[in-house]
Amino acid sequence: MFMIRNKFLALLGASLLITITSCSDGYEPKPVEFVSLDFVFSPTDSLGTNAVKFLSNIYAGLQNGHNRVGGDYLDAASDDAVSINISDPDVYKLQVGQYTAISRTSNMDWGVYYQGIRKVNILLDNIDVVPFMQTYVNAKGESHPLNVSMKAEARFLRACFYFELVKRYGGVPLMGDDIHVLGDDMELPRNTFEDCIRYIVDELDAIKDDLRTNPMPDFDQYSHAATREVCMAMKARVLLYAASPLFNERPIEPGNELIGYASYDRNRWKEAAKAAKEFIDEYGPEGKAVYGLNNDFRDVFLNFYNVTANPEVIFYRPGSENTSIENNNGPLGFSGNSLGKGRTLPTQNLVDAFPMKDGMFADQGSKYVKNQEDPYLNCDPRLDYTVLHHGSLWLRNKLDTSKGGANNPSGVAEYTRTSYYMCKFMGKFETEQDYSNKLHLWIMYRYAEILLNYAEAENESLDTPSSDVYDAIIALRKRAGIEAGENNYGLKEVGEMTQDQMRELIHNERRIELAFEEHRYWDIRRWRSAENIFRNPLKGLEIKTTGGKTSFININVLQTTFDVNRYFYPIPYSEVVKNDNMIQNPNW
DSSP: OOOOOSSBOGGGGGGGOBOOOSOOTTOOSSOBSSOBHHHHSOTTOTTOHHHHHHHHHHHTTSOOOTTTBTTBOGGGGTTSEEESOOSOOHHHHHHHTOOOSSSOOTTOOHHHHHHHHHHHHHHHHHGGGSOOOOEEEOTTSOEEEHHHHHHHHHHHHHHHHHHHHHHHHSSOOOOTTOOOOTTSOOOOOOOOHHHHHHHHHHHHHHHGGGSBOSSOTTHHHHTTSOBHHHHHHHHHHHHHHHHSTTTTTOOSSTTOTTSSOSSOOTHHHHHHHHHHHHHHHHHSTTTTOSOOOOSSTGGGGTOOSOTTTOTTEEEEEEEEEESHHHHHHSOTTOOGGGOOOOOEEEOHHHHTTSOBTTSSOTTTTOSOOOOSSOTTTTBOTHHHHHEEOTTOEETTEEOOOSTTSTTSOSSSSSOOSSSOEEOTTSOOOSSOSSOOOEEEEEEEEEHHHHHHHHHHHHHHHSSSOOHHHHHHHHHHHHHHTOOOTTTTTTOOOTTSSOHHHHHHHHHHHHHHHSTTSSOHHHHHHHTTOHHHHTTSOEEEEEEEEETTEEEEEEEEEEOOOOOGGGGSOOOOHHHHHHOTTOOOOTTO
């Protein structure tokens, strides 16, 4: 019979199932459905075994992004890709707007994030009873019991959960440190968007010095944990989003402070630029040189052994060594260990966003002309690191994605409608015979994004782009393998580009540098450009080879529209019905 003490966690329901596999305080070493607080946070457990497991359970609320939206990448709900799945998967419903306040889809996650917030509050309220013998060194070099770090990490996770909610819904109810129980008045109103942003930023500022900092002596054990650096990186991202047109300059319902600021303030861009620059100055190549760009773009996603080997990764979600990404997304036409389902199909729209390898577009002054027989020749090297196309070398074969070709078979329900496959995050399998296990982690923050965040915010805060804006973009292009040439890696000289021209370039640079990393879906929302982007069809290619000559014909793959109300998700119907103070988002 299981021994269950008082203070039940039943209110957390099935979300808080904890499997206890070690014996402590006389409990049986068996799974339990509900456990008590004074079992998890035991005053006699100097190792804090179950408290550490509890924190790990909270970390699990930060999802691994690989094929996470019903088996698809979130980017397949943007203009960068479509899913091969013909059965209206969740990512398609997000892409075309097939959801309501009642019929919801993956990625909405209202309840999941509030469950995470409640778990954080439970940990904060109980962790100090655990007499931790283990200590750690914080960002100031001070030694403290482990519970100090655990509380800071939990507050970081709570800030993450709130930011995920704000991205989706605008202002949401802020719970503070309260742990509500049955019978409490839960008809809480939504806080304003500004309240939420201020709360998240203040939390990050408050906890950053209580966290570890890299390089850390116990990297193998705590490399997955929140650090001072990721606090700073997240602050820069939060402020960038908050300064963006959807919330700051052109809200969909002016004056509605639940979904944006009361009025435009250009200074918000300055604050975002300042936050990103502080990270660059302190931890970048000119500072402590802890972080920087990996010399090899592909190794960013393949080499995770330590921060020295891969200085670009700031924060990630753990994964395992397997071939899941390759098998889910690799090209059709292979079998056995090389079997691929081709799940994620990049669009021609994305492929066209890559410039030539001199950093310019073929029709805008590049010295390279598009080759009609091989349109991928002399393109930005990041194209081949991101997308597999007709003629790509893969598993010792040149891919044939022509209609009916070996890697785009006819007569099957699911085929590559665009003629492309995703290869980002995959191992270097060009000359391998079969897929082999690779460590697949999910990177949430990397140094390249810090540079892009800084470039965007700094450009928007100025009338004319500064040399610092140029330098950030040049650093990314140089690492990518873009030629320096006479045109400054494809950029005009400092002072020759307008703010509008630089904005367009930065937006495109984010698209190609961060493809499939769950940025494009949110970027086109915060820029409030989705309604214009989706006026144009998503495109692919129909490739035909006749008489030894190959033709590449643009085709429309998906035509949809983007209604303005879709910039925010609808508050769940169940929340609005049971809470008279819960105001629904506009036009839902």
